[in-house]
Amino acid sequence: MDTIYALASAQGKAGVAVVRISGPDAFDAATILCGSLPAPRQHAVRRIKTASGEYLDEALVLVFPDGASFTGESVVELHLHGSIAVVSAVLRELSELGGLRLAEPGEFTRRALENGRLDLAQVEGLADLIEAETEAQRVQALRSLSGDLGQVVGNWRTKLIRASALLEAVIDFADEDVPEDVGPEVLSLIADITHSLQIQLDGFKSAERIRSGFEVAIIGAPNVGKSTLLNALAGRDAAITSEVAGTTRDVIEVRMELDGLPVTLLDTAGLRETDDIVESLGIERAIQRASAADLRVLLFEDSEPSDIALKDDDISVASKADHDGVGVSGLTGRGVDALIKRITSVLTLRSKSAGLATRERHRVAMRETLSALNYAETLVSQNSEQYDIAAEELRVAIRHLEKLIGRVDVEMLLDEIFSSFCLGK
Template sequence: MEQDTIFAPATAPGRAALAIVRISGPTALDALRDLAGDVPPARRLSLRVLQDSSRGEVLDEAMVVAFLGPASATGEDLVELHLHGGRAVVAAVCDRLSVLPGLRLADPGEFTRRAFLNDRIDLTTAEGILDLVDAETDAQRRQAIAQATGGLAAALEGWRETLVAAMARLEAFIDFPDEDLPETLHREIVDALSSLDAEMAMALADGSRAERVREGLRIAIVGVPNAGKSSLLNWLAKRDVAIVSATAGTTRDVVEVHLDINGYAATVADTAGLRETPDEIEAEGVRRALARAEAADLSLVLADATQGEAGRAAMGAYLERDNVLPVATKIDLVDGAVPEPWIGLSTWTGEGAPAFFQALETAMAQWMDRVGSVALTRARHRDAVVMAREAVGRGSAALESGAPLEIAAEDLRIAAASLGRILGRVDVEEILDRIFGEFCLGK
């Protein structure tokens, strides 16, 4: 249990109306008495004049609130000082706190870490808070809120409860070896484990999509030289990101830009024009373009509308792949509509933009919104569920084969422990520093 008291600004000071300084620990209330002269009633926001008693100087007129542990965010006595947002105000208050006995500046993520260590939250909730702080798009915000408010934890607890119930039944018959496991009870356990396996499989199938919401969908723009790939990237980014030139082979490496497209995060990559070339550098660019298209979650396949059927046919092989959006560019230079499934677009005039964005947003939503209720947002979640599912499979197989019940029970214990690691129940010390070190100061 932490014994010292920590403090830190919970918001960045600057030209803002409000800045919050948080104090957590056994002497948090003493620190409030030093600054404000008394401790107002708990959980009541009260106006106080904050002073540096050593110099008889007023620091600020602020709203203060005290939360008594263990019913606080950190599980300890917690104080919040709602200050005027100027840097000098925050600095003066923090300077006074820093000289008080037993107080020190908090490490990044230490407030949330204390909440975890004091059993106020589990690890998935802590990670959800971090994702919420880092959220840049609406989809990221929604997913982070769901995890921070216990959505993932509730699902994992349900899985663990299924395992614990099965283990309890098996242990009862292990402790009384003269009793045979009734056939009906045997079937109930096997069926419950089968349903659990199916839920885990579904979560693993959707897990990569949950990670994409956090990290952004990978979109590649591919096409022959001068198909308008760099122009499309610049148009999407609303700034000059890639060099646009009539000279074929201008783009020789992958150029990336991070975008928010209709509330979804995406990393859009412009790639080299696809063609046979004796130029060694351009050939390497083509190789990288093909690799990026292969790894992309969604590819925008471009064809120059002025080239007619020949231009579209040159990219025909790429339309056979999954997750592609065919776009015919430069439609302002041709008469008539382009044939389906191609979507006509001019980045010069904006013609075709509504249909293009609707198709792009639909494609992204199909990818991103397929995340189920159990959203495994990190590799460590997925790895632990894989281990748990493998153990459940071994336990089910042992029961079906008539092996000793101890074998099945041990596999179920392994599965429950794997899920417990996600929540932070067992064997987590080695990952705590990594998780909470990602937080900003004062959180």
């Protein structure tokens, strides 16, 4: 396997820049630059020099032996002064050493996966942690990176192997007396896994929303104050406001954070009958986005319209409460804080039901596992003559779980995942 290297910290000037070297020749390459290396899992300050002896920088050098590093390979990290010139000089020197090459995006993490240091769900958690913008996203990503989903899947897999082994024992000794009926234990194991799987599936939407962001659509009639309210919530002029009805033609999005949760506010076109083709397209799009949103805030002036169907937890509030009226006014700020609290309360409650599965592929793998388990349960419940087919269904369920954590049949998926990583990660 090649020895790879790359800048593992951010590009540009910084106080410290970290260059990582990983692979079978990592120690030899670092010795050429440093003269000598500290003991494994120790650190020391060394002068970094070229092969010809030219002084490049003074760096803190860390050494990680094979099997005890992030990648699972021999790794050396050079903590350099964060000068662009220093980093360029060190990378150039590494490029001239035989047997080394620049790492591809995400290649360090891919090697960690291939060497069993991370499972695929942990890799995705690491990607989410790098992209995390809010506290809720950070906490959720760390749960994934810590291997929580992998542990749950491992528990499911162990139970499925036990259930499959019980059925196989009956099949293998079909011509002999089996001391006990394994059906009840197999059904109990399947029921436990099915129940746990369903909990994770029920919590998928909330977990996925924490990762990608909740959508809150502001809806109502034209000129009711939707854009003004959006600007007040966003704290800036994100939408054009005017006294002319139908000013907003397209959906305007503003991303913000509410109590650690990522939220995208949607300012939609005013809902009304119109002969204007462009406005009607905007209204159609507004209806589609509002229907798909996680929460809708209905603004109304005199009385709440009866022709707009709201869902559970949706919020309706009187607009333009400029004086003593109860409601909200984006113009004066009256009621805005209270509205934010209501929105935050609803979304926080939903986020508490978040499961460990955060991506669509997780959901699909668990649904397919559940489908195989349901079929196996039906077969086992019928009679022992169906045990061979039931055992195969359990093996199918195991394969779906193994795909979830990256043990089998994920090569195309790996290429897609690691393409999103930065160089040096």
